[in-house]
Amino acid sequence: MKTHIKKGDLVMVMTGEDGPHGPKAGRRGRVTQIIAEKGRVVVEGVNMVIKHRRGGRRSNPQQMQTGRLEMAGPIGISNVMLVCPRCDRPTRIAVRIGEGQARSRACKRCGEVVDEA
Ligand SMILES: [Zn+2]
Incomplete structure (x- = not known):
């Protein structure tokens, strides 16, 4: 899952x-x-x-x-x-791979990074 x-x-x-x-x-x-x-x-x-x-x-x-x-x-x-803490609405999560393979989760609506995953 x-x-x-x-x-x-x-x-x-x-x-x-x-x-x-x-x-x-x-x-x-x-x-x-x-x-x-x-x-x-x-x-x-x-x-x-x-x-x-x-x-x-x-x-x-x-x-x-x-x-x-x-x-x-x-x-x-x-x-x-x-x-999402910014939209205050339920959102799908976009996972971004940043520098050094750091993964962060971001809101698909507004792009706000929710946290470091
Ligand atoms: Zn958002």
Whole structure:
């Protein structure tokens, strides 16, 4: 899976998937995790899933708390696009090879260099 998205990027969700609790198109967030082998990313605040947590046995009162733990679930990497800091819009990424083979990512709309890749 070819992608230029990196951890920490601000991205926008372009398509929804995964039913009623899936990500909503247009949501933005930072990439907190990349699962490259599955072609998926975790974006903070997007595709929130609730994990039900069961407490431990009576012998361990410290773990008796039950609760709902909300966490972001992974979504398809092809469903997100990088948000350009200058355009403030989702954009495709152009990869430039500079001097000394240094690669940088740039916005295809405005040419703004997003960072050094
Ligand atoms: Zn731009």
